[in-house]
Every structure is written in C-alpha cells, then in structure tokens.
Amino acid sequence: MTSVSLKDVSKSYGSVEVLRNINLDIEKGELVVFVGPSGCGKSTLLRMIAGLETITGGDLQIDGERMNETPPAQRGIAMVFQTYALYPHMSVRDNMAFGMKIAKKPKSEIDAAVDNAARILQLEPYLDRLPKALSGGQRQRVAIGRAIVRDPKVFLFDEPLSNLDAALRVATRIEIAQLKESMPESTMIYVTHDQVEAMTLASRIVVLHGGNIEQVGAPLDLYERPANTFVAQFIGSPAMNMVAAQVTETGASTTVQIRKGAAATVQVPSKPGDQSSLVQLGVRPEDLVLTEGSDFLLEGTVAIVEALGETTVLYFEGKDGEVGLIAKLPGIQSIGKGTKVRLTAAPDKLHLFDAEDVSFHYR
Amino acid sequence: MEQLLLALVSMAAGVGACVLYFWGTNKILDGIFPARGENAGRNILRANSIRPWLFLGPAIALLTLYLIYPVINSVILSFYGPSGKSYVGTANYSWLISDAGFRESLRNNLLWLFVVPAASTFFGLIAAALTDRISWGNIAKSLIFMPMAISFVGASVIWKFVYDIRGENIEQIGLLNAIVVALGGEPQAWITLPFWNNFFLMVILIWIQTGFAMVILSAALRGIPEETVEAAVLDGANPLQIFMKIKVPQIWGTIAVVWTTITILVLKVFDIVLAMTNGQWGSQVLANYMFDWMFRGLDFGRSATIAIVIMVMVIPIMIWNIREARKDV
Incomplete structure (x- = not known):
C-alpha cells in the first residue's frame, strides 16, 4: 500500500x-x-x-x-x-x-x-x-x-x-x-x-x-x-574511478579500449550503434586488485599511501592533469610512494557510462 | 561661535588626554616589565596583573567620587538637621513615617511601580510580536521607538497639550477633551482629578518606555530557534499558543530584565511629575518629594532621608536585574 x-x-x-x-x-x-x-x-x-x-x-x-x-x-x-x-x-x-x-x-x-x-x-x-x-x-x-x-x-x-x-x-x-x-x-x-x-x-x-x-x-x-x-x-567512498575509453566491440558484453591503456571487457550489453563511441569506464577503488602480469587494466605511479590497517588506500599520480586513480586494497600492503604498479578488476565489477553520463544498464 | 570652538577644543583635549593616559601608562608598564630578556615570562604575567587596574583606574576613581561618596554622605546627612550641621539622630526617619506627604508619595510610587513596567513590557511585547510579522514592521517599530528619543520634560509638554483644558465656550485644543466633547461629554481638567491623574501621568512614561521594551524583546524573539516554532506547528499549536507557550517562555529572562529595568526607572520618576503637576492634586512621587524638600523646603536632612528610601527600594531590584542579565548571556 x-x-x-x-x-x-x-x-x-x-x-x-x-x-x-x-x-x-x-x-x-x-x-x-x-x-x-x-x-x-x-x-x-x-x-x-x-x-x-x-x-x-x-x-x-x-x-x-x-x-x-x-x-x-x-x-x-x-x-x-x-x-x-x-x-x-x-x-x-x-x-x-x-x-x-x-x-x-x-x-x-x-x-x-x-x-x-x-x-x-x-x-x-x-x-x-x-x-x-x-x-x-x-x-x-x-x-x-x-x-x-x-x-x-x-x-x-x-x-x-x-x-x-x-x-x-x-x-x-x-x-x-x-x-x-x-x-x-x-x-x-x-x-x-x-x-x-x-x-x-x-x-x-x-x-x-x-x-x-x-x-x-x-x-x-x-x-x-x-x-x-x-x-x-x-555512493561509495572513495568515489568510483572514471577513465575515458572507446568502444571497440559491442554485443552481450562490451569491449573498450582505455585511452593510453589496455583493452577491457565489461559484462554489460551494448548495441551495434555504440561501436567506437566515447564512453567512461568506471571502477570502484575497492574492486581494483594488484597484478604482476601483462593482463592489466590500469597502470600508475603511487603518489600517496594511506595505511589504515584494515585497508590501504593508494592515490596515483594523475596523467595530463587528469584526476588520479584511487585504489583501496585490503589489509596492510608494503607499497611505497613512487612505486609503479599495475591494477586490474573483474569484468563484472566494471561500469560503463555513455557520453550523457548514463549507465549502459539503464539506457 | 567662540563657545563652539571652545567646546570643540575641550572635547579634543579630553579625548586626547584619555588616549595619552591609556597609551602612556601602558608604555610605562611595558618599560618596567619588558616582555623580553631572561625574565620575559614573569614580566608578562606581572604586567598583565597590573594592566587592568591601570585601565580601570580612572573609571573607578570617578565612580567613587560621584557615586559612592554621595551615597555615604546621604546616609550621614539623613541623621542631621535641615542645614546638615546639627545631629538629630533618627528624627528624620520618625518624621517620615508620620508624614502624610511621604505616605502619598509612597502610595503613588507603588501605583507607578505596578502599572508602568507591566504596561510598557506588555505593549512592548505585543508590538515586537506584531511588527515582526508585517511588511511595514520596521516603519511601525521606528514610530513606536521614537518617543525614546524625547526627553521626559519634552514628552510632558507634548502630553500637556493632550490633557489641556480651555474655559467654557472656547474650543477645546486638548486632544482628549476634544474627543470627549465631540462624543458629547463634558471637558475635564484631567491632570487635576485626584487619584486618576496618576494614571494620566503614567501614560506618558508608558508611551516612552514601550519603545525600549519593544526593541529589546524584538531582538529576543528573533533569537528563538526557528525549529522550536516549527516543531510546535507540527504539534498542532495555533499562532496564539505558539506565542504564549513556546515563544514567551523562551524569552522569559529578557522579559524579566526589561521589566525590572523599567521598574528601576519608575522608582526614580521625577521629571514627568515635576513638569505636569509638580506633585499637586495628589500626584506626588518620592523623587519629586525629595526635590521639594531639598530646594523648596531647604531641608537637607529630610531630603537625604527620602533619597535613602528610594535607594533602598531600588537596590534589591537592581541586584536581581544584574544577576538575571548575566544569566542570559
């Protein structure tokens, strides 16, 4: 009622x-x-x-x-x-x-x-x-x-x-x-x-x-x-990271090419008309994980480390005046300032937003 | 022109001397206890304990000279005869108790005491509450406040015209009589009507003091947290209930201070009575009675005795008033 x-x-x-x-x-x-x-x-x-x-x-x-x-x-x-x-x-x-x-x-x-x-x-x-x-x-x-x-x-x-x-x-x-x-x-x-x-x-x-x-x-x-x-x-703290990207493959899941970065597959459907449109790829700081291999999503140099015990928050240097990435890693991490690290995230933890800032889920 | 110049020069000199005193003594103090060297800390502490006395010194000296000394002298004078030379013991006080004029003054003063502070505060509160709600409230406030700027004697002159009476067959120029005549009544010599004339005089002081009460209470009303009023609206209270049960209780301290401030003023009421009736027709009050004995009866002793009575009446209200005002902060 x-x-x-x-x-x-x-x-x-x-x-x-x-x-x-x-x-x-x-x-x-x-x-x-x-x-x-x-x-x-x-x-x-x-x-x-x-x-x-x-x-x-x-x-x-x-x-x-x-x-x-x-x-x-x-x-x-x-x-x-x-x-x-x-x-x-x-x-x-x-x-x-x-x-x-x-x-x-x-x-x-x-x-x-x-x-x-x-x-x-x-x-x-x-x-x-x-x-x-x-x-x-x-x-x-x-x-x-x-x-x-x-x-x-x-x-x-x-x-x-x-x-x-x-x-x-x-x-x-x-x-x-x-x-x-x-x-x-x-x-x-x-x-x-x-x-x-x-x-x-x-x-x-x-x-x-x-x-x-x-x-x-x-x-x-x-x-x-x-x-x-x-x-x-x-919603979420620290706020979700947003990186500019371009759609390279549409379908039941979408593949995007991060500007000056790797390609990523997102488990979000897209229409054929989205091909090569400019989008924003969103990933929450707590969904980012460290990776050693070549299959990374993002790469950056650590500018500030906030060790909170339960979590460690890494603030990365921004490229070309862009806002730097933030990663929130579980527990205590031995990563020093100035370290170059590679980060990745599970495909289902990635979000896509179109040029009007609307999520691909809600179009 | 010459006088004006003299006044300006003396004003400048007075202010200059004050500045020189505060600046100079401060400089000397800092010279004796410099805030540097090995004893800097101790020197600062010492200088700070002396500084208030230097700055307060002139005020304390003047207050002692013009307030405390007269009080003590009045007490002494009240035990002396008319010229202040022969000791008469408590004769002045026993005279006072049996004196009809004093009893009349005391009764009238008590009447003033009950009516004027209550009426001024009441009208002031109503004016404050109503002017806050209307668009031309500030103009209304200015008009109500304006009598505050008029001296008591000036106000008395204005109201003498209101209460004025002219002989039969002459047009009544007094506002009150004009109204009475227009309504078909007989013109009255208002300020000579025993007992009632007291109230006609009180109206003048109420007229003056309502503005004072309004300004203070208006500020207090604005200090009430808006949320408490909104909560009362949600609780279903109507505007009158909000005013009486939410607003007035919250400014009760201020109302009390306004009330007692006017009470103290009323106990000293003098100019209005002097200018309007000079205490004739049963309208005498203590302050005017004191003035009478001082300058017409030329009896310093009795005059001082009446002054002591006024002071004794004022002191408890004064103490309460100051305490209440401090509590408010």
Whole structure:
C-alpha cells in the first residue's frame, strides 16, 4: 500500500526552481532515505512533505489523500529535526506531551503514550529533566520520543545525527535501525548527506542532485548498478574511478579500449550503434586488485599511501592533469610512494557510462 | 561661535588626554616589565596583573567620587538637621513615617511601580510580536521607538497639550477633551482629578518606555530557534499558543530584565511629575518629594532621608536585574 506519493512535485522560490517534477511512491513500512550533496533540495522536499514549505507544483498524497494544503499537524506526520528543536523550557515529559495537550487529549491517554515512548527509548529516568540537562544523544532520543507520541503515519527525520559526535552517531544510528524494526508498520523518510547512514538504514535510497531525482533503489542496487556517473561517484567512498575509453566491440558484453591503456571487457550489453563511441569506464577503488602480469587494466605511479590497517588506500599520480586513480586494497600492503604498479578488476565489477553520463544498464 | 570652538577644543583635549593616559601608562608598564630578556615570562604575567587596574583606574576613581561618596554622605546627612550641621539622630526617619506627604508619595510610587513596567513590557511585547510579522514592521517599530528619543520634560509638554483644558465656550485644543466633547461629554481638567491623574501621568512614561521594551524583546524573539516554532506547528499549536507557550517562555529572562529595568526607572520618576503637576492634586512621587524638600523646603536632612528610601527600594531590584542579565548571556 502506498503511504506517501509525490506526483510531479516541484518547488520554486520566485523564478528559482529548486525541485523539478519529483515523482516518488513510498510504500507503507518503508524507510526511504533522501541523500544528496548540500543544496540538492532533499531537506526542502522533506519540509514540503511536513507542510513547513508550500508545494508550488504537483500533488502530495499521504495514505491516498491529497495533502498539499492540509495544515502540518493534520497530515499524520511527525518530524525529528537536526537541532532536536526541543522546547527548552519544558521537561522531557512535557516536550513529548505537548502535541497531545494541544489536541486536548485526556490526561490518562497522554500519560500512557508518553510512558510508552519513554520505555521504548529508555528515557524513563529523565522524564522530569529539562533538555539542557541531557546529553546530545539523549536530546535526540527525546525528539524521537516526541515523534512516537504523536503516533504518526509517517516519520520524517531531517539529518537527525548530524549534531552528534562520531561515536554517538554510530550508536544512535543503530538505535534508529532497531526502532524501525520494532515499528514495522511505520513509514519513515530520512534525510541525510551521509552515505553510510543511507546505506545502513534505508530500504530504498533516493539520490537527489540539483533538484532532480537521479536514482531510486535499494542500497546495494545503487552500489552495484548506479544509473549514472553522479550516483556512481556519490555512493561509495572513495568515489568510483572514471577513465575515458572507446568502444571497440559491442554485443552481450562490451569491449573498450582505455585511452593510453589496455583493452577491457565489461559484462554489460551494448548495441551495434555504440561501436567506437566515447564512453567512461568506471571502477570502484575497492574492486581494483594488484597484478604482476601483462593482463592489466590500469597502470600508475603511487603518489600517496594511506595505511589504515584494515585497508590501504593508494592515490596515483594523475596523467595530463587528469584526476588520479584511487585504489583501496585490503589489509596492510608494503607499497611505497613512487612505486609503479599495475591494477586490474573483474569484468563484472566494471561500469560503463555513455557520453550523457548514463549507465549502459539503464539506457 | 567662540563657545563652539571652545567646546570643540575641550572635547579634543579630553579625548586626547584619555588616549595619552591609556597609551602612556601602558608604555610605562611595558618599560618596567619588558616582555623580553631572561625574565620575559614573569614580566608578562606581572604586567598583565597590573594592566587592568591601570585601565580601570580612572573609571573607578570617578565612580567613587560621584557615586559612592554621595551615597555615604546621604546616609550621614539623613541623621542631621535641615542645614546638615546639627545631629538629630533618627528624627528624620520618625518624621517620615508620620508624614502624610511621604505616605502619598509612597502610595503613588507603588501605583507607578505596578502599572508602568507591566504596561510598557506588555505593549512592548505585543508590538515586537506584531511588527515582526508585517511588511511595514520596521516603519511601525521606528514610530513606536521614537518617543525614546524625547526627553521626559519634552514628552510632558507634548502630553500637556493632550490633557489641556480651555474655559467654557472656547474650543477645546486638548486632544482628549476634544474627543470627549465631540462624543458629547463634558471637558475635564484631567491632570487635576485626584487619584486618576496618576494614571494620566503614567501614560506618558508608558508611551516612552514601550519603545525600549519593544526593541529589546524584538531582538529576543528573533533569537528563538526557528525549529522550536516549527516543531510546535507540527504539534498542532495555533499562532496564539505558539506565542504564549513556546515563544514567551523562551524569552522569559529578557522579559524579566526589561521589566525590572523599567521598574528601576519608575522608582526614580521625577521629571514627568515635576513638569505636569509638580506633585499637586495628589500626584506626588518620592523623587519629586525629595526635590521639594531639598530646594523648596531647604531641608537637607529630610531630603537625604527620602533619597535613602528610594535607594533602598531600588537596590534589591537592581541586584536581581544584574544577576538575571548575566544569566542570559
């Protein structure tokens, strides 16, 4: 069943268009993550669903009902803000109860809802404290508790972990994942610029860029079959390597000639019309392996070595002002700066993008 | 022209002397404790412990001369007779307790105390909240703030015209009487109506102080995190509920500071009463009563006693105000 549906939704401030024709259906019980670089419109889109920003074009439906002009409180949504947005003058209990008090719900009902949320989030010892007497992680839990008390159809999270330190961010991320598991019926929309959060939490990821949806899909789909060079380079860290190449053989698998390099066969079908067209060959740093033989894909001189223990990241010198390659090798490698090494990758780990930056998979 | 030149020269000389003092003493200090050589570290520490006193010295000296000394002298004077020469013990204080004029002043001062800070803060808060929401808010703000620039005596003159009364059969030029007559009522001598005239005088101070309250509270309202307001919108609160339950509680500290600042001002209210009624018709206040005994009654002792009463009333509010203002930061 569709929970949230966006049809041709767009947003413009005067003549500046920040979101264009967004089409998206979110199923009940899904956790959808909007991810993208700053300024891509992901927070604006979330705020439009919340009703904090007006929708200047298209339709927003929640549970099949058009909600474009419905006041935020009646949309059946609850939002968790990046800055927590707790009411600083109210105790934790009052913060969570505020919405129900405004709705004039009976006291017994309010108490039951607050106690339930406090139990789920282990906030019981802090109910009578003011937000300033809580740590950042606890404050964010209160903000989530306030959302749970509202018993919404859709939870909206606006970069909820950005204000937490690194260790707490990981812990809270896992808590949110557990929370989602304990509430399989609730739909959640989660905005972040952090791809680790997106990969770990999402049932589906929506990649936004420049006011458009670039790709929608399950996390590993986006990783394994990115629709275009933007998604390919946005998902995964370090970003996917891109090298210019030319198609030499079409068919069920495609052979390309890397400019000033070797030939490579990619397990991606191509049409006869692609013959000798200029393409970009993509390969993830972690898919590159060292090779001694003559059957190599790429060759380069190591410029910087980052030994992280679990992995070793090699940064290669760029040729002719091009961006240098990056390779991420498992474990500890004894490769020094200035070494010339040869790299290769399995044919099924290679990606091909046409001149319009679109993946061969999605044409 | 000559006076103007003299004023400019003395201003330049004054500023020059200040600059010379700060620069000169700093130079000398650095000369005594140079920040180099083998004792550089120790010298820097020593110089830094002395420097604040050098820079604060002139201010402390002036404050002592013009604030602390008068306070001590007032306390002493309050135990002396009219000329300040004969010791009379607590006679001035026992006179004060039984004096009808003092009781009237005290009562009026308390009235002022309850009405003016409350009304100014209230109107200031309303003005701040409303002007933030409209396109011509800045113009409205300027207009509301403008009375702050007028002296109390100037404001009194303006309001004297508002409350003015002319004889029968003459056209009423006072705004208030003009309205009353236009509505078919009888013109009144507003500022001579016992008890009520106090409120007509208070209106003047409220008119002046609302602008002050508005400016401070407007800044405080803008400092409220927008997300808390948005969260309240999502929680279903209407604009009035957001204002009363989310915004006002968050700026409560600032409201209290504005309130007490105006309270302190009200305790010292003098010019308006002097200019409007000079304490006649039951509108006397403490500061004007003190002034009366000082320059008309020529009784330094009683005057100083009233001054002490005002000071004792102001001090606790002052302490609370400073504490609250510090807490806000």
